[in-house]
Amino acid sequence: MSEVKIVDEKKLKDHGLKGIPFARFGGKIPKTGDWRTFKPVINKKKCIKCHTCWLLCPEAAIKIDKKGYPKIDYHVCKGCLICFKNCPVRAIEKKEDLHAEHLR
Amino acid sequence: MKDLMDGNTAAAWAVKLARVKCVPCFPITPQTELIETLAKWKSEGKWNGEFRTMESEHGVLAAALGAEMTGARTFTATSSQGLELMHEILPIVSGTRNPLVMANVSRGISAPITLWSDHNDFLSVRDCGWLMFCCETNQEVLDTIIMAYKISENKNVLLPSLVNMDGFIHSYTRMEVDIPDQKKIDKFLPKLNLKIKVDVDNPLSLGVPVMDEYSFFRVNLHKAQLNALHVIKKVQKEWAKFTKRKYDLVESYKLSDADVALVGMGANATVMKAAIDSLRNKGIRAGLLRLRVIRPLPKDEIYNMLKDIKKIAVIDQNISPGIGGIMFPEIKSCLYDSDAIVCNYVAGLGGKPISQQIYEKFALETLKTKKPFRKFVI
Numbered sequence: 001m002s003e004v005k006i007v008d009e010k011k012l013k014d015h016g017l018k019g020i021p022f023a024r025f026g027g028k029i030p031k032t033g034d035w036r037t038f039k040p041v042i043n044k045k046k047c048i049k050c051h052t053c054w055l056l057c058p059e060a061a062i063k064i065d066k067k068g069y070p071k072i073d074y075h076v077c078k079g080c081l082i083c084f085k086n087c088p089v090r091a092i093e094k095k096e097d098l099h100a101e102h103l104r
Numbered sequence: 105m106k107d108l109m110d111g112n113t114a115a116a117w118a119v120k121l122a123r124v125k126c127v128p129c130f131p132i133t134p135q136t137e138l139i140e141t142l143a144k145w146k147s148e149g150k151w152n153g154e155f156r157t158m159e160s161e162h163g164v165l166a167a168a169l170g171a172e173m174t175g176a177r178t179f180t181a182t183s184s185q186g187l188e189l190m191h192e193i194l195p196i197v198s199g200t201r202n203p204l205v206m207a208n209v210s211r212g213i214s215a216p217i218t219l220w221s222d223h224n225d226f227l228s229v230r231d232c233g234w235l236m237f238c239c240e241t242n243q244e245v246l247d248t249i250i251m252a253y254k255i256s257e258n259k260n261v262l263l264p265s266l267v268n269m270d271g272f273i274h275s276y277t278r279m280e281v282d283i284p285d286q287k288k289i290d291k292f293l294p295k296l297n298l299k300i301k302v303d304v305d306n307p308l309s310l311g312v313p314v315m316d317e318y319s320f321f322r323v324n325l326h327k328a329q330l331n332a333l334h335v336i337k338k339v340q341k342e343w344a345k346f347t348k349r350k351y352d353l354v355e356s357y358k359l360s361d362a363d364v365a366l367v368g369m370g371a372n373a374t375v376m377k378a379a380i381d382s383l384r385n386k387g388i389r390a391g392l393l394r395l396r397v398i399r400p401l402p403k404d405e406i407y408n409m410l411k412d413i414k415k416i417a418v419i420d421q422n423i424s425p426g427i428g429g430i431m432f433p434e435i436k437s438c439l440y441d442s443d444a445i446v447c448n449y450v451a452g453l454g455g456k457p458i459s460q461q462i463y464e465k466f467a468l469e470t471l472k473t474k475k476p477f478r479k480f481v482i
Contacts, residue, residue, distance in 0.1 A: 002316045012327045013258060020201045020300050023312045089327035 032059070036079030039097035046091035053083035054090060058073055105283045111274030112137040114242040114281050115181065115207050118249035120151045121289045122205075125176040128156040128167035133185040133219050135209040139181060140402040155159035161186040165206075166194040172202040173310060175301040177253065180204075183210035183271060184225045191228075193407075194206040198233030198325060199265045200311040203256035203296075204264040205249060210370070211271040212454040220455025221271040223370060227398070227430045233325045235265040235332055236398040238369045240355075242279040245269045248350060250284075254293050254339045260331040272455065273371040288346050329400040336397060353402035355394040356409050358384065362391030364415040364471040366463065367435055369395040370422060372452060379463035390467045396433065406438040414444050417470040419463075427479050444474060451481035 042053075049068045061076040062083065067099075084092045109117070115138050117128065129139040145151035154171070158164045166181055172178040182190060187208055197204055208224045212218040223411050230236060237252060239245045245267065252265035269275060301312065315320065336353060337398070344350045357377055359365060373394040383390040393409055410416060417438075420429025427433065432448040439446065447470050452458045458481065469479075 007323075009326075009330075012323065012330070014327060014331070015324055016259070017299055019321065019328070020262070020310070020313060021199065021312055021317075021321050022300050022308050022310045024306070024308045 020045050024068065025073055031075045033073075033075045033077050036074075036077060036097050038081060038095055039074070039095045040072060040077065040079070040084045040097045041093045042070055042072065043093060045090045046089050048089050048091070050088060051087055052088060056082050107281055107283060108278045109242065109281050110137070110276050110278050111242045111245050111269045112209070112276075113141055113240075114246040115152060115249055115269070116141040116285055117144070118156050118246045119153075119179045121246075121284065121286060122177065122179075122250050122293055123290070123295075124153050124179045124251050126154040126156070126168070126178045128158050128164045128171065128178075129180055129385065130161050130164045130182070130186065131159050132161070132183045134211060134221075134275040135181045135183040135186070135207070137275065138207065139207070139385070140394055145222045151307055161189040162192065166196065166267040167362065168204055168206070168300075169193060171199050171304040172204045172229075172465075173200070175296060175298045176203050177296045178204070179249075181207040181209065183209045184213055187225045187229065188213060191232075194229060194234065196311060198320070199332065201300075201328070202264060203253070203262055203298075205252045206264065206266050207245075207249060208266055208268045209271045209275045210268050210456070210466075214377070218454040219271070221273055221371070221421075222453050222455060223268070223420075223430075224453075226266070226268040227422050228265055229276075230399055233263060233329070234399060235261075235329070235336075236268070237261050238268045238396060238398055239274070239368075240371060240373045240396075241395060242269075242274055242277075242329075242335040242391060243281050243349070244351070245337045246281055246283070246388040247272060247343065247347070250289060250293060251336075251339050251343055251351075254342075254431065255332060255335050257296055258332075258335045258339075259299070261328055261335050263325070263328050263332065268370070270371040282347070283347075284347055292342065292346070305420060330397040333397075333400050333402060340425075350433065351396065352403050353397045355396055357394065358394040359391035359393060359409055361389055362413055363389045363415045364417070364467050365393055365410060366419055366467055367431070368409075368421075369398070369431070370421060372419070372458060375458065375460055376463050379460045379467065380401065382460060384469055388467070388471070390471075394468040398431075401434060401438070403438045406435065407442075410435075410439060412442065413474070415470045416444050416446045417449055417466050419449045419451055423450050423453060426479075430437060445470075445476050447473060447476050448478040449481065450478070456481065 212222040418432040
């Protein structure tokens with residue numbers, strides 16, 4: 001049970017900036033890898049390094065490695081499969097990934 | 105500088121004087137001329153803010169919210185169905201505490217379709233956490249928009265404002281408007297400096313998901329609205345000092361010795377004032393309470409002005425099917441321990457013209473009645 005406070009209207013306090021619902025992340029990206037049901041996997045043999053997947057990833061979970069290939073951070077990837085659907089050479093495969101909890 | 109101008113142009117002047125930096129917009133009758141004027145000024149170089157045309161009203165308010173979040177003073181305007189389409193974003197703007205100002209050129213809501221004015225669109229925003237102002241003249245439209253920026257941007261308020269003018273009656277009718285000096289406005293309204301804003305170098309997320317704190321933030325909105333009452337009074341005093349135009353939370357017209365009071369808002373208040381004068385000439389002591397600030401509702405002021413009057417008629421230019429007029433229960437709640445007979449008229453829906461004689465009839469009917477009633481003008 002959460003704490004319950006009953007406050008009279010006349011005694012409501014001014015909370016200033018604390019009353020604004022905002023958050024600074026301090027550089028940490030929340031780990032959302034365990035939300036995934038399907039996992040996109042990049043086939044480097046087919047990949048033409050066009051970086052379409054890197055551009056379209058809504059979570060910025062795809063980075064580019066030293067050789068220019070895209071690399072997916074599975075701790076962040078939610079499995080939306082936008083990269084899978086938009087890859088022009090179908091170099092991204094869709095694999096079942098029901099047990100991603102260990103990534104948390 | 106005095107000029108003859110319609111409400112849309114008066115609002116555009118307010119935007120120019122307030123040095124608004126961004127106006128995302130989508131045209132809708134009867135607001136179209138407002139953004140057309142701004143677009144014209146932009147093309148002529150008379151106003152140099154960012155002018156963006158969007159794909160829908162939902163996009164307009166989302167863009168306006170984004171612009172305001174970065175700390176740029178933003179304005180937009182809409183009407184009727186446009187405001188209804190904005191509804192999803194309306195509570196987000198107040199919830200993230202962005203001091204945006206929007207003008208609503210009121211028009212009856214569909215269906216059936218009407219282009220004429222009533223307050224149903226404007227009043228549908230009353231639970232969204234916005235400050236709400238209802239204007240009577242074009243001069244008041246100009247003054248209120250500039251004052252709304254000062255009120256909204258106050259650090260104890262930080263809430264968006266919605267300024268209402270009546271479609272056609274204000275938007276297309278020319279009245280004498282005094283345009284204040286730009287230098288005086290610059291002194292009155294300093295540059296916007298938001299403490300919490302979206303910034304690439306110092307990233308933050310506004311309107312984050314919460315668990316148990318939800319009620320804390322929502323109650324805070326109520327506290328900010330209560331703070332706004334004091335801030336509105338203060339700003340209106342400051343405004344009166346250099347423009348000589350006095351505004352109050354509610355306007356009282358010949359109320360002090362009245363036997364019967366009409367309560368109304370918007371452009372029709374002018375017709376009501378004429379009716380009051382005419383009744384006074386006939387020896388009937390009538391008065392008018394014009395609602396100017398709808399949110400926060402100035403309960404104490406309304407109570408103090410109406411407490412000695414035994415017969416009150418609330419005239420609603422709006423309808424909430426299932427309860428009647430929208431402002432009637434609000435006025436009645438302000439008078440919780442008064443024994444006055446409070447009646448309700450729903451009149452002027454879809455811009456149906458109500459003449460001075462009919463308002464006189466309302467006052468006489470209310471004066472005679474022994475039981476409260478609710479009547480509709482069809």
